Each structure stands twice: as structure tokens, then as C-alpha cells.
Amino acid sequence: MSIATLLEMAAEAMPDREAVVCGGLRLTYAGLLERSRRAAAQIVAAGAGYAGYLAVNGPAAPVTLFGAALAGVPYSPLNYRLTGEELSALLARIDPALLVCDPAYLKGVQAPAGVTPVDAASFPAPGEGLAEAVESAVAVQLFTSGTTGQPKAALLSHDNLMSYILGTVEFMAAEEDEATLVAAPPYHIAGVAGLLSSIYAGRKMVFLPNFDPKEWIRLTNEERITNAFVVPTMLQRIVEVLDSGAGAGVAPSLRAVAYGGGKAPLSVIERAMALFPGVDFTNAYGLTETSSTICLLGPDDHRAAAVSEQAEVRRRLGSVGRPLPSIELEVRDDHGHPAPPGVPGLIFVRGGQVAGEYREQGDLRDADGWFCTRDHGWLDDEGFLFLEGRADDVIVRGGENISPGEIEDVLLRHPAVRDAAVVGVPDVAWGEAVAAAVVLSAPVTTEELQAWVKASLRSSRAPQVVRVLDSLPYNETGKLLRRVVREILADAG
Template sequence: TPWSMDPDDIAVLLFTSGTTGPPKAAVLRHKHIVSYILGTVEFGSAPEEAAALSCVPPYHIAGVSAIASSLYSGRRIVQLSNFDADAWIDLVRDEGVTNAFVVPTMLARIVEALEKRGGVGLPSLRAISYGGGKMPLSVIERAMRSFPPHTDFTNAYGLTETSSTLTVLGPEDHRTAAASEVTEVRQRLASVGRALPGIELEIRDADGKPVGPRERGEICVRGEQVSGEYLGKGTRVGSDGFFPTRDAGWIDEENYLFLEGRADDIIVRGGENMSPGEIEDVLLEHPSVADCAVVGVPDEQWGEAVAAAIVVKPGESVGADELREFVKQRLRSSRAPQHIAFRAELPYNETGKLLRRVVREDLTEGNS
């Protein structure tokens, strides 16, 4: 009997990252993954010399989609089992890697390593895709200066439950935004681009109603690649076919999507909603700050207070009051962290995602 497979059969079970709560087993069926691959990759389209570097674990949706995409397009796959910035650079150079995917924390470390090396040549590298978290604007700007001019950048936003990528900020978007002096256009470099063909995207308020441009809410998506199903827990896809991602964000007038972090991460201080990412972006602009995480912690007067964990660059020093004033000068005073704690490092999972719930527990305990 010829081998056959039902499109509705389970293809893979992948656990979600667990950054805000316990991981759940997302169910991806063959029809979801096939829909994603057929919608984004042309069969056998890769040139003979093409090689894709995978440094994301195969139990992460980015690792699964990268391998499947490379196989379908005909790219040679190069694997880096344990990420190290210098090892990544050496492997790209030695193996003639043409395409690579990284998460924001990886790209930041690669840029630092390139800057320390004084501009190592990576002539084979044609394209870098990044995703899996919010990319600080300062990091991508440095990256575009550090890599060869012929290297294209693509920002991809997606989830485990959606079989990977939903929106893309492509190479031309990067070049246009980086070169523009128009604030609204340059700002798009901090976006995750626009929805892929076949993907419908809406921003909805707390009542589940769609909102207009630049209004913040929950990102909801619909498309054939979207599963939204969890093992033993059923589906979270609504009767209208839309899946609520639990990610917060907004869309501009040209349909570029901007992430604000997880909806659960939004800080509510005295009835005012605050995005941790907005405050983190400002803190990362300070010359002494290497890394940071902003969370809400319980506060009797305001409901929640803004708290920040700060990692200072080696050889630098900065005080809490200086950082508060730095934020106040660039944002409203209410967004300046009430509590600031200095840490040697921040907790990340194996795929480079910040474990914000661990930071919240740490800072809540420190302020109790």
C-alpha cells in the first residue's frame, strides 16, 4: 500500500517558550506546516552554493521552519549546536554560509564580536533573518553597519502556534527606513513589517473589537497555517477563525506591525497602560547599560509600579537616580522605574528569550 498521510494528522508537538507561564504543547498538523512552507518558499529555488546556518534548537518553531524551508528550497544546512558569537562568525566564514537566522540576543552578541574584531569579512553572507523577540532599534542599526553592504536583513514575527512567520520586514524596508529622515518611515525599522500573503491580522481591544491605526491592543491572526491548538487543552481559535496571540501591539497607517511585548506583560499603573518594551528601549540607549528588563511589581498605591533589572557594561558604572532621570527626559515621568536592581545577568531560555516571569518574581521578592 502506498504510504499516505492525512493533512489533519499531527506533524509535530512543540512546547511554547514558557516566558510568561508554564510551557504548553502546541499541536501543529501537516496542513499547517505545509501551508506555511508553500506560502513562503519556492521549491528548489536556492542556488547550488547556498548554505543556511541554523543555530536555533530543533525543538523551537524557528528551528523546525528553518530546516523545512531549507530542505524544500534545496539549501545545504549548517548546524551550530551551541551558540557562541565567535564560533558563529567563524562558521559563517569557513562554511560559506549564505543565509542565517538569529534571535535578538544572538544578533547583539554577534555585533559586539564583529566590532571587537574590527570588521571581519563575511563575503558569503547574503541574508540574515531575525526574530523570536523584540529587537532594540540600536542593535539593528549597529548590525546594518557591521555586516557587509550586500547582506540583506529580514525581521520575521511569528509564534509556535502559527507554524512560524506571520509578518515580515524585508530587506528593502530595512534600507528605506534606515536611509529616511522622515520619523514615521524611520520608525518602521523597529517594526516587524507587514502580514504575509494569506495572513489576516487585526488589533483588538479588551472587548475583542478591532481598533484603528496606532491604537494598542492584542494581536489576532487568521490563516491556513495558524493552529492555535494545545495538546489536551483544545483550541484557542475563535468562531471567526482568529487566534488571539496574547501579544500586544499596534499597526500604523501603512499596515506595519509594531510589537509591545506580551499582553500579560503590560504594566498598569494607576489605570495607565505602559509597555515594558518602550521603557527598555530608552534604558538601552544609555551608554552604560548592556541589558535590561522592565516589569510591573505589586504596589499598594498604584496597583503596579515600574521595576527594572539592569546589567551594566563591563568597566562602566551608573546609579539608579541617573537612570530614572534618563528615562524621565525621554518619556513621561510616570514611566521612570520606581524600583531599579542591578544584576550580573538576566535570565534567558535556551532560545534566547527573556524569562520575564523570573525577573518579575526576583524584583517582586526584592521589593516585598
């Protein structure tokens, strides 16, 4: 079944319900399907093997996504923040393609002859729609962030995405007054999954082309937003604006906020819950290769953890919750065996939404369908998952494996620490030394922080290098750029 079916069902069941709002443009579900069919016809006429997207959030994103599905080619959104050289390399990998874009992002880009750019502002052109949808296996191709080496092209099939949507969203579940604020980047899996989920639920989508906390608050109030997804850095900036009094308060229409894409500091979550006492908060953990969310920390879990006096319950506010009912999840030790509660290891997942496939490397799932996420973490006695970072982030000090996540958690519990990042830096005697970058809300000495860590963990976990920064480097989807932190701390050492 094609993901285009989601839009076709919505357009048939609620043709006159508002689907898309962006600036002065307002589209119904019937109007969105009509535009998507015209987009499909344009993609086919261009002889494209891909439908690329190189622009900020806007109505052209869902039109291109569903147009590609109807035309039977993969939808491949690109990161408009990349350099001209990087974009040139990615365009060569989706040649031939129809590229729906903002022409400004093509400056300095060498596009192959087979890539046909069209302006997102005028896409699709007037004309007839596609007479009959074309079946295809791959629905979406997303390029990974490429923190090491060239970005990988992750492939998500129609079956993967449909498995996720049908397993997590109820058709027409949204009331007619519900609206979601779309702020996740279009080239991120959260952006793609958010479009599909909202359309199947029948929720109006209000697009925020470029994130700005004051504009986020203004649109939330003006369009009476009920649902929103943010990455942790967005949530932190919204909280800061509200606390500063620089913007208006958020309208009581807001009912649910989901966050994910990176680790959110507990102080930010707790402050957001205090600022929005009637809002349901959800922490969503997922990967590109798993078609988005595989674990959820739901609203009831947030409230229970926030008020509990039991340490093991309260710490769950820093977890990513429990696996979806459709997902099997295991934490495995160094020998590949399931680890008992409290013991960290690699996280493996299995389920219909799990793709684990790349264009260059093929399917990386094992014979039993298990996919290694390359994330480190552990489960508590009730099955709540706590993340400790990527496998590549593990610090090896004198032959001992040290997880940065456990040290960061301890540092973040210090009342003077607002944010923290721990990495390994070269050390002649031990191979690697533990180094920490911290953002402070009050003065504290290096010695005090080292003693704080030693009081909870073994002395080998205490950072030998501590550097105070004004802020930590995150990308636009909220992921900590550990490579940048490592460079900063290596220079400090």
C-alpha cells in the same frame, strides 16, 4: 498533503545536490530521503505513536522529522536543557514513542515503558525503507516554554505547515552554491520551519550543534554560508566577537541574515548592519501556534529605516514589519474592536498556517478562524507592527494599564542604556510599581533615567525602581525571562 512531499520533490528534482553537512557527514537530497524512509520503517516497527527527538542540532533532526511524517505520527522534539523531572513528565505525554536521543540527556529521566530510546548518532539503523507513506493530520507537536504552569502541547497539522511553506518559499529557488547555517534549537518552531524552508528551496543545510559565536563565524567562512537565522542574543554575541577582534571577519559569501524569537536591541541591529554592509537583514515575527513567521521586516525596510531622517520611518527598525500576504492581522482594543493606528491592543491573526490548537485545550480559534496571540502591540499608519510584550506582562498601577514595551523603547533610546527590561513589582499603595533593569554602556543615575522617561511619557510610566545588571536573563531562543527579572527587581525594591 504531507510535509514529506517537500523532501520527496527535492530528492526527485535535485538528487545529487548536497542537503546536509555536519562534521564529517555530507548527505545529498537523495541520501536524506533514503535515511528518512529507513527512519519511518523503524518508527512503525516500534509501534510508536510519536517520534520524539532529544538531542542537539544534527542530521538526525531532519531524518526524524521526515521519518515521522512518512510513518504517519507527530514529530515531537524536546528541550534537552530541561531537568530530568521535567523531561520525565513530557515523555509520559508522548508515550508510546520512539525517542531519537543523545543518551547523555536521559540521565535522571524516568522514561515510560512505551518510550523506546535510540541513539541519534546511529539513527536510523540499516534496513529497508517504508514501502508506502501513511497519512496523518498532525505533523508536529511542540511543547511551549511553560513560563506559567505546565508546558502546553501545540499541534501543527501538515496543512498548517504546508500553507506556510508554499506561501513563502519558491521551489528550488536556491542556487546550487547557497548554504544556510542551522543554529536555531531543534525544539523551537524556527528550527522546524527552517528545515522545511531550506529543503523546499533546495539549500544546503550546515548544522551547528551548539551555538558559539566564534564557531558560527568559522563555519560561515569554511562552508561559505549564504543564509543564516539567529535569535537576538546570538546576533549580539556575534557582533561582540567581531567588534573585539577575537575572531576572523565574516566571508563575503554571507548574503542574508534573518533574526527573530525575541526583541533585538536597536543598537545591535544597527551595529550588525554596519558590520555586514552587503547583507540583507530580515526580522521575522511568529509563534509556534502560527507555524512560524506571520510578519516580516524585510531588507529594504531595514535600509530605509536606517538612513531615514523621518522619526516615524526610522522607528520602524524596531518593528516586526508587516503581515505576510497570506496572513490577516488585527490589533483589537479592550472592547474587541479593531484599534486605529497608534493605539495598542491584543494582536489577532487568521490564515491557513494558523493552528491555534493544543492537545489538552483543543482549537482556540474563534468561529471566524481568528486566533489571539496574547501579544500586545500597535500598528502605524503604513501597517508596520510594533510589539509591546505579552498580555500577561501588562503592569496595572492604580487601575491604569501600563505596557512595559513602551517604557523599554524609551530607555533603549538613552545613549547610556544598552539593554532594558521593565516589569511590575508589588506595591502597597498602587498595587504594582514600575521597575526597570538596565544594562549600561556608560554611567548614568536613576534620577537621569527617570527624567528621561518622563520627558517622553507620563510621569506614571517612569520607573520607581531601577537596578543596573551586568546582563539580562534570556532563554536560548532569545526570549526575555521576565519572571526572573521580576524576582530580581522585587528583591531590590
